[in-house]
Amino acid sequence: MTIDTLVFTGGFREPVFQSQSVFRTLMDCMARPGTIGRIAPAVLPPPPLGAMAGAVALMLCDQDTPVWLTPGLAGSALPAWLAFHAGAPVTDDRQTARFAFIEKAALLPSLSLFAQGTQDYPDRSTTIVVEIEAVEGGRPFRLTGPGIRDEAIVAPRGLPDLFAQMWSENRRAFPCGVDLVLTAGEEIACLPRTTVVHPLEA
Amino acid sequence: MNTANLATYNFAYLDEQTKRMIRRAILKAIAIPGYQVPFASREMPMPYGWGTGGVQVTAAILGPDDVLKVIDQGADDTTNAVSIRAFFQKVASVAVTTRTGEATIIQTRHRIPEEKLKPGQTLVYQVPIPEPLRFLEPRETETRKMHALEEYGLMHVKLYEDIARNGHIATTYAYPVKVEGRYVMDPSPTPKFDNPKMHRSEALQLFGAGREKRIYAVPPHTEVVSLDFEDHPFEIQSFENPCALCGAENVYLDEVVLDDKGGRMFVCSDTDHCEQRCASGHRGSLAYDGEIVR
Ligand SMILES: [Zn+2]
Numbered sequence: 001m002t003i004d005t006l007v008f009t010g011g012f013r014e015p016v017f018q019s020q021s022v023f024r025t026l027m028d029c030m031a032r033p034g035t036i037g038r039i040a041p042a043v044l045p046p047p048p049l050g051a052m053a054g055a056v057a058l059m060l061c062d063q064d065t066p067v068w069l070t071p072g073l074a075g076s077a078l079p080a081w082l083a084f085h086a087g088a089p090v091t092d093d094r095q096t097a098r099f100a101f102i103e104k105a106a107l108l109p110s111l112s113l114f115a116q117g118t119q120d121y122p123d124r125s126t127t128i129v130v131e132i133e134a135v136e137g138g139r140p141f142r143l144t145g146p147g148i149r150d151e152a153i154v155a156p157r158g159l160p161d162l163f164a165q166m167w168s169e170n171r172r173a174f175p176c177g178v179d180l181v182l183t184a185g186e187e188i189a190c191l192p193r194t195t196v197v198h199p200l201e202a
Numbered sequence: 203m204n205t206a207n208l209a210t211y212n213f214a215y216l217d218e219q220t221k222r223m224i225r226r227a228i229l230k231a232i233a234i235p236g237y238q239v240p241f242a243s244r245e246m247p248m249p250y251g252w253g254t255g256g257v258q259v260t261a262a263i264l265g266p267d268d269v270l271k272v273i274d275q276g277a278d279d280t281t282n283a284v285s286i287r288a289f290f291q292k293v294a295s296v297a298v299t300t301r302t303g304e305a306t307i308i309q310t311r312h313r314i315p316e317e318k319l320k321p322g323q324t325l326v327y328q329v330p331i332p333e334p335l336r337f338l339e340p341r342e343t344e345t346r347k348m349h350a351l352e353e354y355g356l357m358h359v360k361l362y363e364d365i366a367r368n369g370h371i372a373t374t375y376a377y378p379v380k381v382e383g384r385y386v387m388d389p390s391p392t393p394k395f396d397n398p399k400m401h402r403s404e405a406l407q408l409f410g411a412g413r414e415k416r417i418y419a420v421p422p423h424t425e426v427v428s429l430d431f432e433d434h435p436f437e438i439q440s441f442e443n444p445c446a447l448c449g450a451e452n453v454y455l456d457e458v459v460l461d462d463k464g465g466r467m468f469v470c471s472d473t474d475h476c477e478q479r480c481a482s483g484h485r486g487s488l489a490y491d492g493e494i495v496r
Contacts, residue, residue, distance in 0.1 A: 015218060016213045016218065017213070017265070017266065019218070019221075019222075020213075020221075020263075020264075020265045021265060023225050023262075023263070024263065024265060026229070027225075027228060027229065027232070027263065027406075028322075028406075030229050030232045030233065030421075031232050031406045031419075031421045031422060032321075032421070032422060059222070059225070060222060060225060060226055060229075061222075062219060062222055064223065065226070098226075118350075119350035119351070120346045120347065120349075120350050121240075121346075122234050122237060123227070123230040123231075123234060123237065123239045123240075125230075127229065146235050146382055146420075146421045146423065146424040146425075147232075147421035147422055147423060147424065148423055149422075149423045174384075175234050175237060175384065175385075179229070179230075179233045192232060192233035192421075193233050193234070194233065194234075194235065194382070194421075
C-alpha cells in the first residue's frame with residue numbers, strides 16, 4: 001500500500017461531487033423536517049463513528065469549525081482522521097464547538113451545554129450530529145413548524161427517553177438553540193431549532 | 203453527465219472551502235428563517251450588482267443533476283440572466299432551461315415566477331440590500347440589536363408615514379415581510395405583487411447578498427406576512443387589462459413601448475409564463491395568430 005492510498009483511506013473519493021450530494025440531501029432534510037434522506041455516505045470513518053455521520057463531518061467541517069466529540073469518539077482514531085481529511089480541530093469546550101458528534105448508544109449531553117448562539121448572532125451555535133439506531137421504528141413524534149406543511153410523523157429509534165422534554169427546552173430558546181442532524185446507516189433526518197416535537201403514544 | 207471530464211476542484215467555480223462555508227451558512231439560515239447569517243463573500247468574476255450573492259449560493263448548492271433557470275425582471279433573455287446562465291454552463295456544465303416547471307434551481311432578480319413552485323425546487327434570490335431596517339438605521343450594530351429585541355416599531359412608523367403622505371402605503375418594491383412571526387425580512391427588490399407567493403411556498407427560498415455578505419432563507423411551508431395595519435391592509439398591485447399577448451390576468455405586467463407615437467402595451471413580466479400560455483393557444487388583444495412578437 002502506498003502512502004497516498006493510506007492518506008486517502010476513508011475520505012470522499014470524489015470530494016466535490018460526493019460532498020455536494022450529501023449536502024443537498026442534508027439541506028433538503030433541514031428545510032423539510034421529518035423528511036428522511038437516503039444517500040450512500042461514500043466515506044469510511046474510523047469506528048465507532050458511522051459512515052453517514054463521517055460524511056457530514058467531511059462535508060461541513062474544516063479548520064474554521066472546532067468539533068466536540070464524545071469521550072468514545074475522542075479516544076478513537078477519529079480526531080486524527082478529522083484533522084487529516086478536514087483539517088478540523090477537536091475541542092473539549094462545547095461552547096466553542098461549531099459541530100458535535102455523538103456515536104450510536106453514547107450519551108447525548110444536555111443540549112443547553114452546547115453553544116446556543118446569542119440574540120445578536122443566533123447562528124453561532126453548535127450543530128449536533130447524533131447517530132441513532134434507526135430513523136424509524138422508535139417512539140413516534142408529531143412534528144410541526146417551518147418546512148412542514150401540516151404535520152410530520154417520525155419515529156426515530158435510539159434517542160433518549162426524555163428527548164421531547166430536552167427538545168422543548170431548546171425550542172424555547174429560539175432564535176438561539178442547537179440544530180440536530182440524526183443519522184442511521186444511509187439515512188439522515190434533521191431537527192432545526194424551529195421544529196416543535198409533540199410526543200405521541202407508541 | 204460525465205463528471206470525470208470536469209476540472210474537479212473548479213466545479214461551479216468556488217473552491218471547496220468556500221462552498222463549505224456557504225453551505226454552513228445556508229443550513230443556519232434555514233434553521234432561523236428570516237435571520238441574516240453573515241458569510242465571507244468571495245470575489246466573483248462579475249461585478250457586485252450582478253447578483254454575486256445569488257451566484258455564490260447557487261454555486262454552493264448546484265450539482266451535476268440540477269436544471270438551472272435564471273431570470274432577471276421575470277425574463278430569461280436579459281443580459282444579466284444570460285450571463286449568469288452562461289457562467290454556470292461553463293463552470294458546471296449544468297443543464298439549463300427557461301421553463302419554470304423543469305428547473306430544480308431558479309436564480310432570480312426582481313421576480314418570483316407566476317407558475318406555482320413545487321416541492322424540490324429552490325429559488326435563489328439575488329439581494330442588493332438585505333437589511334430591511336438599513337434606511338432607518340445605518341449602523342449594523344444597531345439593526346442587529348433591533349432584530350434581537352424584535353424592535354420593529356420604526357418600520358411600522360415608516361410605513362405609516364407613507365399612509366399619512368399618500369393615503370396608502372406607497373412602498374411597492376422590497377416591501378418588508380415578517381417571517382414565521384419573528385424576523386422582519388427584505389424580500390429583495392421584487393414587486394410587492396410577489397409577496398404572497400412567498401407565503402407557505404412549496405419551494406425552499408434562499409437569499410444571497412454578495413456585497414453585504416449575508417445569506418438568509420425561508421423554508422417551504424413557512425409563514426411570510428407582509429407588514430400592514432388593520433385600517434390599511436396589505437394589497438398587491440392590480441392591472442386594468444390582461445396581458446396584451448397571452449391574455450393572462452392576475453399576473454405582474456410590464457409596460458412595453460411599441461412606437462415613438464406613445465403606443466404601448468402591458469405584457470407579462472414572466473416571459474416563460476407568457477410564452478407557454480401563447481403556445482397553448484391563449485391570445486391577448488395585441489397578439490396575432492401564429493406570430494407572437496415580443
Ligand atoms: Zn402574457
